[in-house]
Amino acid sequence: MTDFLQLFFSGLATGSIYALAALGFTLLWQASGTINFAQGEFVMLPAFMMLIMMGQGLSLPMSFAVGLVLSVFVQGWAFKRGLVDPLFKFGMMPIVVATIGLSIAMKNAVRVFYSAEPKPFPNVFPDTLFHFGELTLSATDLGTFTMAIVLVLATQTFLSRSVTGRAMQAVAQNSESASVLGIDVHRMIFYTFAINALLACAAALLVTPTYLAKFDMGASLGNKAFFAAIIGGFNNSRGALLGGLLVGVSENLAAAYISPAYKDAVALLVFMVVILFKPQGLLGQKAERKV
Amino acid sequence: MKRSHLLLSTLALIALLVIPGQLKSHGIYLFTYWLIYVIACMGLNLTVGYAGQKSLGHAAFLGLGAYCMALMLKAGLSFWLGLPAAALLCFALGWLLGFPALRVQTIYLAFATLGFNTAIWLFMRNEEWLTGGTFGINNIARPSLMGLSLQNNLKYYYLVLFMAALLSLALWGLLRSPWGRAFTALRDNPIRAESLGIDIQGYTLLAFAIGAAYAGVAGALMASLVQFIDPAPFTVEASIMMYLMVVVGGPGYFLGPILGAAVGVILPEWLRFAQAWYLLIFGAAVVMLMIWLPEGLLSLPSVLAKKRHSKEASRLRQEAAKLIQPGEPA
Numbered sequence A: 001m002t003d004f005l006q007l008f009f010s011g012l013a014t015g016s017i018y019a020l021a022a023l024g025f026t027l028l029w030q031a032s033g034t035i036n037f038a039q040g041e042f043v044m045l046p047a048f049m050m051l052i053m054m055g056q057g058l059s060l061p062m063s064f065a066v067g068l069v070l071s072v073f074v075q076g077w078a079f080k081r082g083l084v085d086p087l088f089k090f091g092m093m094p095i096v097v098a099t100i101g102l103s104i105a106m107k108n109a110v111r112v113f114y115s116a117e118p119k120p121f122p123n124v125f126p127d128t129l130f131h132f133g134e135l136t137l138s139a140t141d142l143g144t145f146t147m148a149i150v151l152v153l154a155t156q157t158f159l160s161r162s163v164t165g166r167a168m169q170a171v172a173q174n175s176e177s178a179s180v181l182g183i184d185v186h187r188m189i190f191y192t193f194a195i196n197a198l199l200a201c202a203a204a205l206l207v208t209p210t211y212l213a214k215f216d217m218g219a220s221l222g223n224k225a226f227f228a229a230i231i232g233g234f235n236n237s238r239g240a241l242l243g244g245l246l247v248g249v250s251e252n253l254a255a256a257y258i259s260p261a262y263k264d265a266v267a268l269l270v271f272m273v274v275i276l277f278k279p280q281g282l283l284g285q286k287a288e289r290k291v
Numbered sequence B: 001m002k003r004s005h006l007l008l009s010t011l012a013l014i015a016l017l018v019i020p021g022q023l024k025s026h027g028i029y030l031f032t033y034w035l036i037y038v039i040a041c042m043g044l045n046l047t048v049g050y051a052g053q054k055s056l057g058h059a060a061f062l063g064l065g066a067y068c069m070a071l072m073l074k075a076g077l078s079f080w081l082g083l084p085a086a087a088l089l090c091f092a093l094g095w096l097l098g099f100p101a102l103r104v105q106t107i108y109l110a111f112a113t114l115g116f117n118t119a120i121w122l123f124m125r126n127e128e129w130l131t132g133g134t135f136g137i138n139n140i141a142r143p144s145l146m147g148l149s150l151q152n153n154l155k156y157y158y159l160v161l162f163m164a165a166l167l168s169l170a171l172w173g174l175l176r177s178p179w180g181r182a183f184t185a186l187r188d189n190p191i192r193a194e195s196l197g198i199d200i201q202g203y204t205l206l207a208f209a210i211g212a213a214y215a216g217v218a219g220a221l222m223a224s225l226v227q228f229i230d231p232a233p234f235t236v237e238a239s240i241m242m243y244l245m246v247v248v249g250g251p252g253y254f255l256g257p258i259l260g261a262a263v264g265v266i267l268p269e270w271l272r273f274a275q276a277w278y279l280l281i282f283g284a285a286v287v288m289l290m291i292w293l294p295e296g297l298l299s300l301p302s303v304l305a306k307k308r309h310s311k312e313a314s315r316l317r318q319e320a321a322k323l324i325q326p327g328e329p330a
Helices: A002-032 A039-055 A060-090 A092-113 A139-161 A163-173 A175-180 A185-211 A218-232 A237-257 A260-277 B003-022 B025-050 B058-074 B079-103 B106-126 B153-176 B178-188 B190-195 B200-226 B236-249 B256-270 B272-292 B297-323
Strands: A129-132 A135-138
Touching (some): A002 A060, A002 A135, A002 A237, A039 A092, A039 A185, A039 A218, A060 A092, A092 A218, A092 B236, A129 A139, A139 A163, A139 A185, A163 A175, A175 A185, A218 A260, A218 B106, A237 A260, A260 B106, B003 B025, B003 B153, B025 B058, B025 B178, B025 B200, B025 B256, B058 B079, B058 B106, B058 B200, B079 B106, B079 B200, B106 B236, B153 B200, B178 B190, B178 B200, B236 B256, B256 B272, B256 B297
Antiparallel strands (some): A129 A135
């Protein structure tokens, strides 16, 4: 039983990171119909931005702060203006293909201009271990989980409580009626991109100490985030949290009790079961088919 | 087929017959490799370009074909038995992969196929008793035909060229047939296609199965070409690359895969020393292409023609407007 709980809690920590990446993913989808295949690379790039700044002598918190600003500029504003806006009129698939191209370009840009070798990244949390009865939890796992959950809940509270957040939701639901009501649709969509960039930068801070900073570190993270988002329900931002935690925990349990070699297939398996019985995801709403 | 098309294809075929004879062995190898990807991408073009099913798991079928051939050769069976066996195995599995497509579409389907690719890849990597794991299978033999050995690179190239020509003729025939029309109807408007009495479930499964069978043949040919296989070329990234090859060339254009595979296989192999640079430029080029030519490179002539037409039309409109301007002396 202790083993089980141990695995369960460390799975929650991993899952909360998936949830963070998955939340940004669903937000982009709701606001602008953008499926971002470069989501994993959006976590990778801030990690390297922070590494470069720490190489220049900045402290970790300072580099994180600058990283947030840069991330919003590059992965929020430039991404929206340069790629999504011109492609919006062509529908979903061209944006998907373009973000695939973007992810290849980002990975290899880091490989060309920085390094192809994995780099260590300082941990924000101390190395201490906490004991709860027979259960041992590391400060990293606890801190990661707490910080990720706080970010996800804060984003959701912002979306559901603040005026701006509600305007953003109105745009996601129906951009035409939102603009009739006097909401600046373009600005709201930009805010969504900015939130995605901020969440990605935070995920980079939490995940890079364990994953190491490497140009292809985003690939598996991006994949898990997609699966988590779809499992939870693509058109529901609470789904991302549920999906992320579900994937993280079941992966950890399967690796221990079934086979570590097939760990990466777990997200797929859960995904298959979910789309078989509830294609719209666990918390999602059904979409109508149109001629 | 128009006369100019016929002339062009004949010229291309002559070039493909003559040029590799003049090349060194690595050049011949590259040409063969390219043709193998052309075959695989033709299949993917049927699934993605003509039938409109978003499949991101095509490299899995390439791998299944390759392992099927390698294992059969190791078991002492003939190459000529392995080829249809690889095609049949992939046809059957492609059929099965089509079932999620009956329930979900577009991006959901893309992820289902992507997950399928991950599962097959994990199987290839983990089940060492069968596949040799990351060490792969080596010393795969090249075939001989009626006592004539195809061990030589050039001779093997001609075999692959023959298969590519045969399979593209078959695809051409299929696309001209009512079946082919049904695939495009499925892509353009599934609900309307269904209301016209097209069995859309059957055609969806068939689009996956035939596309997969092409990749199976390509994989089988690849195993004998490289003479060594491991799971590395059959990852999800490889599938995504193949999808890009089809999209870059022009999905739903018959010649799209030929162009796409050249950009996706010949160039990166040739520029291996600068791979990261090449991929950086390739990725950026894909973004540009989507912005300017979302239908792929081969849509360029029709896009230009459309521009010319609209320019011509607006010129005519202006002239007409001048003619009927009120108050002007006639």
